[in-house]
Amino acid sequence: MSTQDGTQATAGDGRMVGILGRLGVYPPVRLALPARRILAYLALHGQPVTRKVAAADLWPDFPEEVGRTNLRRAVWHLPAGWVDSVGDELHLLAQTDFALAQAAASRALGGQELGLPDITLLSEDVLPGWHDEWVLPPQDAFRLLRVQALEAACRNMTAAGHLALAIQAGSAALAAEPLCESAAEALIDAYLAQRNRYQAAMCFRSLASRLRSELGVLPDVALRNRLENIGLSALAASSS
Numbered sequence: 001m002s003t004q005d006g007t008q009a010t011a012g013d014g015r016m017v018g019i020l021g022r023l024g025v026y027p028p029v030r031l032a033l034p035a036r037r038i039l040a041y042l043a044l045h046g047q048p049v050t051r052k053v054a055a056a057d058l059w060p061d062f063p064e065e066v067g068r069t070n071l072r073r074a075v076w077h078l079p080a081g082w083v084d085s086v087g088d089e090l091h092l093l094a095q096t097d098f099a100l101a102q103a104a105a106s107r108a109l110g111g112q113e114l115g116l117p118d119i120t121l122l123s124e125d126v127l128p129g130w131h132d133e134w135v136l137p138p139q140d141a142f143r144l145l146r147v148q149a150l151e152a153a154c155r156n157m158t159a160a161g162h163l164a165l166a167i168q169a170g171s172a173a174l175a176a177e178p179l180c181e182s183a184a185e186a187l188i189d190a191y192l193a194q195r196n197r198y199q200a201a202m203c204f205r206s207l208a209s210r211l212r213s214e215l216g217v218l219p220d221v222a223l224r225n226r227l228e229n230i231g232l233s234a235l236a237a238s239s240s
Contacts, residue, residue: 013081013093013094014027015027015081015082015093015094015095016094016095016096016097017039017040017042017043017092017094017095017096017097018043018096018097019040019043019044019096019097019098019126019127020097020098020101020121020124020125020126021124021125021128022127022128023036023039023040023127025039025082025094029079029082031078031079032074032077034058034070034073034074034077035074035075035077035078037058037074037132038054038058038071038074038075038078038083038090039078039082039083039092039094040127040130041054041057041058041134042054042083042090042091042092043092043094043096043098044098044126044127044134044135044138046096046098046099046102048086048089048090048091049089049090050088050089050090051068051071051072051085051088051089051090052064052068052088054071054090055067055068055070055071057133057134058070058071058132058134059071060133075090081093082094097121098126098142100121101118101121101122101124101142101146102142102145104118104121104122104149105122105145105146105148105149106149108122108149108150108152108153108156108169109148109149109152111152111156112156113153113156113157113160113162113165114153114156114157114165114169115165116165116168118153119150119153119165119168119169119172122146122149122150122153122169122172123146123150123172123175123176125139125142125143125176126138126139126142126143127139143176143177146173146176147173147176147177147180147183150169150170150172150173150176150183151169151170151173151180151182151183151186153165153166153169154166154167154169154170154173154183154186154187154189154190155186155189157169157190158186158189158190158193161193163190163193163194166190166193167187167190167191167194170183170186170187170190171187173186173187174187174203178206178207178210179207179210179211179214179215181207181211181219181220181223184203184204184207184219184223185220185223187203188200188203188204188223188227191203200227204219204223204227207219
């Protein structure tokens with residue numbers, strides 16, 4: 001695949017576009033705002049996008065011809081080797097942390113364990129602070145995916161006895177969705193497997209407080225009963 005200056009480039013040339021936590025490109029290059037938006041847009045899509053669709057998404061309030069002109073100008077000013085045009089499609093010539101995070105989520109949901117770099121990737125939202133219409137649906141979808149994946153990773157690693165990593169994954173899941181009872185339960189199980197009853201109790205109390213404050217409900221009765229059965233009856237009673 002050729003770049004604008006005729007050289008060859010592939011997604012394996014060491015370039016990376018990061019959209020988790022913030023937008024970043026590696027190796028660092030100076031980019032104007034339109035170019036940054038194009039890289040973020042292509043990284044989020046994970047596949048080639050036609051110029052017509054990209055222009056309409058990135059400049060939705062402009063006539064089609066104006067949007068396509070803006071897109072053409074922005075692409076032209078990108079440094080060589082980052083985006084290639086094949087026919088009417090734009091191809092991102094870089095890896096993305098978003099794709100790595102999605103692969104990590106797939107492994108976790110398939111029952112595999114994760115390493116700390118995977119957990120770190122899944123601990124960040126997509127382009128936080130960005131409110132473009134093309135960003136919002138993927139933001140919501142990825143938040144749900146990463147919470148489910150982190151919870152699954154917590155359970156997988158608790159079962160395997162890798163408790164420190166299980167706690168990291170469970171804590172990240174609960175930080176992303178503080179009202180998620182299943183994530184809290186997974187983290188409590190990891191703490192109990194570590195014989196850390198104090199942290200298990202604190203996790204349950206925090207969950208109970210948040211549920212009462214935000215939703216006016218109590219934690220699931222099955223979880224309260226489990227805590228009573230292992231000797232934390234006073235804790236369970238305090239949340240009633």
